[in-house]
Amino acid sequence: MSTPAAVGLPTEKLTKKALTADHPTWCPGCGDFAVLASFYKMLERRQLPHEKIVTLAGIGCSSRFPYFVNTHGGHFIHGRAVPLASGVSLARPDLHVFLFGGDGDAFSIGGNHLEHGARKNINVTYVIMDNFVYGLTKKQTSPTSPIGFKSKTDPQGAVDQPVNPMKKLVSAGASFVARSHATQVNHMVEMMDRAMQHPGFSVVEILSECVEFYPGAFDAGNPRKGGVFQLIEEKKWDGTPEDEERHDITDEIAAYKLASLPFPGLFGVFYESDRPTKNALEAQWVQSSREKTGGLSALEILQKTFDRMK
Amino acid sequence: MTSESHPVSPQPTTHRADLRPEHICDAVIRLAGNSQDGIQSAGALLARLAGRSDQDVMTYMTIPSTISGGPSLFQVRVGTGEVLSPGDEADFLVAFYQHSYKDNIAFLREGGVLLYDSDHVEPDFDDKRFVYVGIPITGLTVEALGGTAKDKGKNIFVLGLLARIFDFDVEKIKRLLREKFGGKNESVLNTALMAFQAGYAYPVGNVLSTRYKFEVSEDAGGRPQLTMDGNQAIAYGLIAAGVRYGAAYPITPWTTIMETLRAELPKYGGLFVQCEDEIGAVSMALGFSYSGHLAITGSSGPGISLKTEAIGWATMAEMPLIIVNVQRGGPSTGLPTNVEQSDLYQAIYGGHGDSPRVVLAPSNVEDCFYIAIEAARIARTYSTPVFILSDASLATRIQAFDEPDLKSLVVEFLPNLTPRAPGFQPYPLEGLTQHAPPGTPMLGGVYPTVTGLEHDEMGHPTGSPRLHMAMTAKRRNKLQKLAGEIPTPEVFGDPEGEVLLVGWGSTYGPIHEAVKTASEAGESLSALHLRHLNPLPNGLEKIFAKFRRVVVVEMNDQGLYGYGQLASLLRARYCDPKITSLNKTSGLTFRVKEILEGVLK
Numbered sequence: 001m002s003t004p005a006a007v008g009l010p011t012e013k014l015t016k017k018a019l020t021a022d023h024p025t026w027c028p029g030c031g032d033f034a035v036l037a038s039f040y041k042m043l044e045r046r047q048l049p050h051e052k053i054v055t056l057a058g059i060g061c062s063s064r065f066p067y068f069v070n071t072h073g074g075h076f077i078h079g080r081a082v083p084l085a086s087g088v089s090l091a092r093p094d095l096h097v098f099l100f101g102g103d104g105d106a107f108s109i110g111g112n113h114l115e116h117g118a119r120k121n122i123n124v125t126y127v128i129m130d131n132f133v134y135g136l137t138k139k140q141t142s143p144t145s146p147i148g149f150k151s152k153t154d155p156q157g158a159v160d161q162p163v164n165p166m167k168k169l170v171s172a173g174a175s176f177v178a179r180s181h182a183t184q185v186n187h188m189v190e191m192m193d194r195a196m197q198h199p200g201f202s203v204v205e206i207l208s209e210c211v212e213f214y215p216g217a218f219d220a221g222n223p224r225k226g227g228v229f230q231l232i233e234e235k236k237w238d239g240t241p242e243d244e245e246r247h248d249i250t251d252e253i254a255a256y257k258l259a260s261l262p263f264p265g266l267f268g269v270f271y272e273s274d275r276p277t278k279n280a281l282e283a284q285w286v287q288s289s290r291e292k293t294g295g296l297s298a299l300e301i302l303q304k305t306f307d308r309m310k
Numbered sequence: 311m312t313s314e315s316h317p318v319s320p321q322p323t324t325h326r327a328d329l330r331p332e333h334i335c336d337a338v339i340r341l342a343g344n345s346q347d348g349i350q351s352a353g354a355l356l357a358r359l360a361g362r363s364d365q366d367v368m369t370y371m372t373i374p375s376t377i378s379g380g381p382s383l384f385q386v387r388v389g390t391g392e393v394l395s396p397g398d399e400a401d402f403l404v405a406f407y408q409h410s411y412k413d414n415i416a417f418l419r420e421g422g423v424l425l426y427d428s429d430h431v432e433p434d435f436d437d438k439r440f441v442y443v444g445i446p447i448t449g450l451t452v453e454a455l456g457g458t459a460k461d462k463g464k465n466i467f468v469l470g471l472l473a474r475i476f477d478f479d480v481e482k483i484k485r486l487l488r489e490k491f492g493g494k495n496e497s498v499l500n501t502a503l504m505a506f507q508a509g510y511a512y513p514v515g516n517v518l519s520t521r522y523k524f525e526v527s528e529d530a531g532g533r534p535q536l537t538m539d540g541n542q543a544i545a546y547g548l549i550a551a552g553v554r555y556g557a558a559y560p561i562t563p564w565t566t567i568m569e570t571l572r573a574e575l576p577k578y579g580g581l582f583v584q585c586e587d588e589i590g591a592v593s594m595a596l597g598f599s600y601s602g603h604l605a606i607t608g609s610s611g612p613g614i615s616l617k618t619e620a621i622g623w624a625t626m627a628e629m630p631l632i633i634v635n636v637q638r639g640g641p642s643t644g645l646p647t648n649v650e651q652s653d654l655y656q657a658i659y660g661g662h663g664d665s666p667r668v669v670l671a672p673s674n675v676e677d678c679f680y681i682a683i684e685a686a687r688i689a690r691t692y693s694t695p696v697f698i699l700s701d702a703s704l705a706t707r708i709q710a711f712d713e714p715d716l717k718s719l720v721v722e723f724l725p726n727l728t729p730r731a732p733g734f735q736p737y738p739l740e741g742l743t744q745h746a747p748p749g750t751p752m753l754g755g756v757y758p759t760v761t762g763l764e765h766d767e768m769g770h771p772t773g774s775p776r777l778h779m780a781m782t783a784k785r786r787n788k789l790q791k792l793a794g795e796i797p798t799p800e801v802f803g804d805p806e807g808e809v810l811l812v813g814w815g816s817t818y819g820p821i822h823e824a825v826k827t828a829s830e831a832g833e834s835l836s837a838l839h840l841r842h843l844n845p846l847p848n849g850l851e852k853i854f855a856k857f858r859r860v861v862v863v864e865m866n867d868q869g870l871y872g873y874g875q876l877a878s879l880l881r882a883r884y885c886d887p888k889i890t891s892l893n894k895t896s897g898l899t900f901r902v903k904e905i906l907e908g909v910l911k
Contacts, residue, residue, distance in 0.1 A: 012747060018755060021757075021770075051746075051748070051749055051750055051751040051757075052749060052791055054748040066759055067759060069772055070755075070756065071757050072746075072748035072750070072757050073760075074627070074759065074761065075759060075761040075762060075763060075771075076596075076623060077593075077620055077623050077761070077762055080589055080620060081593075082592040082593075083557075083585060083589075083590040083591070083594040083597065084593045084594065084596055086583075086597060087593070087595060087597020087599075087601065087605070088597045088598075088601045089750065090555075090583065090594075090597075091555050091581070091597070091598045091601040092601045092602070092725075092747075092749060093749050095601070109699040112586055112587060113586065113593070115586070116585070116586035139318075186589070201438060212431055228384070252791055269574045281612050282581055282583075285576050286580075291576070292577070297722075298549070298720055298722055299717065300715055301578060301721040305546070305574075306546075306716070308476065308489070309358075309537055309538050310361070310535065310536060310537075310713070
């Protein structure tokens with residue numbers, strides 16, 4: 001269904017100031033601050049029309065995101081933000097739909113929705129701030145907590161195998177899958193930007209430290225703490241011998257292999273495919289249905305249907 | 311059926327093709343077979359035929375939840391004038407199998423006609439109450455159609471027999487067959503026409519001494535009649551109301567609504583999505599609504615339980631949403647293909663916290679169409695979730711009703727994206743919420759948030775005791791405002807007297823027929839039917855005051871304290887001890903005589 005465009009409005013430059021809303025409720029030192037700052041930067045770079053940006057979230061520390069961004073936004077229930085965002089995206093192709101949440105929201109309570117949002121390849125950009133712990137409820141085991149992690153619900157250490165986000169997303173059918181680290185602002189901006197420009201279900205998992213309940217979790221990926229932030233080298237298709245060694249982002253198996261590397265693994269784009277979105281496929285069906293009805297009004301179409309029921 | 315019939319021998323004796331038809335006003339025809347015999351489609355064709363002939367018609371069907379096999383029945387009541395219920399007793403029973411005969415013969419009235427497949431059924435001829443008409447339906451169908459179709463087509467053969475017996479308009483039936491089977495390959499249609507012709511040509515006059523003809527309806531020449539079932543009526547009502555988006559998950563008996571909307575909405579530029587589960591479906595529907603397109607989700611009891619948390623969000627975020635619950639027997643998986651009205655509490659109260667929502671219930675198939683329009687109007691005006699409580703009996707019941715005046719009903723809505731002035735608030739304490747959907751320029755530069763957290767007028771979280779009280783009152787007050795604009799329903803029958811029956815939903819027909827029957831017998835019995843259940847319309851207490859007893863008739867349990875779900879609500883609201891309950895929990899609709907016996911005992 002078409003949506004009338006707003007006309008005659010002053011176009012102001014989209015600045016961080018214009019995008020800032022409530023002061024974040026996160027703990028000092030939380031990795032999510034840097035994710036928020038990177039999101040502002042990406043929006044400043046892209047200069048999308050302010051009113052066309054939608055920021056949605058489920059429940060969790062990171063899911064407070066929409067209150068801190070001055071755009072149209074919604075704070076939904078735990079784990080169900082993917083279908084909410086899918087509804088917005090399918091009905092309103094004019095909008096840029098951004099979704100934010102944590103590992104519990106995405107991989108635990110919302111796991112089924114993530115799976116099907118990815119499978120349907122709905123056009124949304126999903127930033128998952130993964131801290132390997134439940135923070136809002138104060139230190140319980142999360143679906144990404146490593147085995148042995150001691151939490152209030154696993155005082156002897158977690159025993160369940162954690163979700164591998166990259167593998168899960170690639171196997172579910174997400175068409176853009178990337179990974180970043182909350183200490184690397186430029187990399188986050190780049191990943192979010194590519195995700196936003198990708199038509200389809202695009203996900204960026206960002207390792208974002210919970211300084212309160214899992215401090216030091218991601219030091220191994222942080223050079224300032226003696227770790228290594230190693231990027232994926234993507235194929236340039238230049239025919240050089242060194243290109244042979246580089247990662248083909250359209251290769252699912254290669255993405256799996258990368259995702260199997262020991263922690264902290266690599267960062268960057270694991271997988272991207274250009275398969276059609278549900279948005280496009282449904283729009284085609286709507287268009288062909290409209291062509292068959294030959295531009296009749298709703299009243300005329302319904303009248304014709306009723307004439308057959310007499 | 312008002313004729314006198316005489317028992318005849320099961321064997322053809324004399325040729326009676328010259329019989330003159332007897333005129334009747336009302337007939338209940340029950341077809342009993344197995345679920346794969348296509349008796350539903352034969353029954354539906356009969357119903358559609360009646361609708362096209364300006365007869366009033368109502369059907370009743372049961373299908374086992376198994377896909378193939380198991381007993382199944384379809385009952386059509388065709389009448390000249392208003393038909394309110396599918397009928398307590400059958401005038402005519404068509405039995406395909408011995409079990410169909412055994413299970414349904416008690417339902418045939420004395421003097422009624424048993425038409426049975428003599429290839430499968432051996433009736434008890436010592437029982438002299440019925441007229442026995444044995445016809446080798448299976449053998450004749452196989453003979454007419456040749457070997458490959460086996461006995462498929464028995465249903466259409468029987469339709470031919472009935473067309474002969476009731477003097478139906480053959481051309482109209484053939485046209486219906488063409489519409490039903492014409493889309494498939496030619497041979498399917500030809501087979502159907504051959505089966506029909508074979509049934510119609512059978513010399514039924516040899517075995518049945520009477521033929522019948524319906525009186526011409528007084529309404530003939532008025533508005534044309536539409537024939538459809540309740541689920542179709544809800545789907546088309548939503549379309550008329552400008553609802554263009556929805557999402558759901560399949561569950562019996564809700565599913566046919568989503569099938570209809572999935573196929574129809576793209577023609578109108580809209581979309582219906584089958585989701586991964588019930589929670590995903592309600593969430594996606596809320597996404598559609600938030601985007602500015604009022605959306606619909608729906609299910610049956612168990613699925614509604616799953617959607618409950620998100621419906622609470624809709625109350626808190628003040629997001630318009632239509633939720634259809636086609637009720638079935640519960641709790642849990644319960645009785646998936648039977649009828650019950652036991653989800654009223656769930657619709658009104660199902661959720662944590664104080665979460666007021668609107669609950670409506672259609673009273674018959676025609677009302678399914680109009681209640682959908684009412685639901686959309688309320689959802690948009692009050693920016694609130696609205697339940698439509700239908701049930702399994704309405705879902706599959708086929709009724710004929712006057713064609714709606716679409717010109718005055720069909721509306722189109724686009725998201726309202728006009729720029730909002732500085733100071734716009736999504737949740738004003740004074741005034742109704744009307745959201746600014748995403749895409750709306752905010753001229754003051756401040757963008758709204760919709761949220762399930764308690765919030766201030768801009769939609770930002772707050773733990774303020776004052777604001778929680780004020781916002782709780784805001785969500786409650788808007789439904790009180792709605793109550794003030796709902797018309798007080800009118801009493802059917804005398805406006806004062808001994809007993810007032812109060813009903814809601816699909817019990818409308820049998821309750822009203824009970825009032826008619828009692829009035830004819832000189833008893834004082836009236837009825838009040840509620841379409842708006844939450845909030846209730848104002849002024850009911852004045853109506854109750856005119857009666858000595860108020861009996862709430864509903865298909866749910868009497869509960870721990872002796873009162874059904876609506877009866878408990880009415881007693882809580884009016885503190886009136888004369889409100890009592892008449893309940894039924896068999897999974898079957900009320901019979902008229904059950905109501906009369908229950909009330910007048």
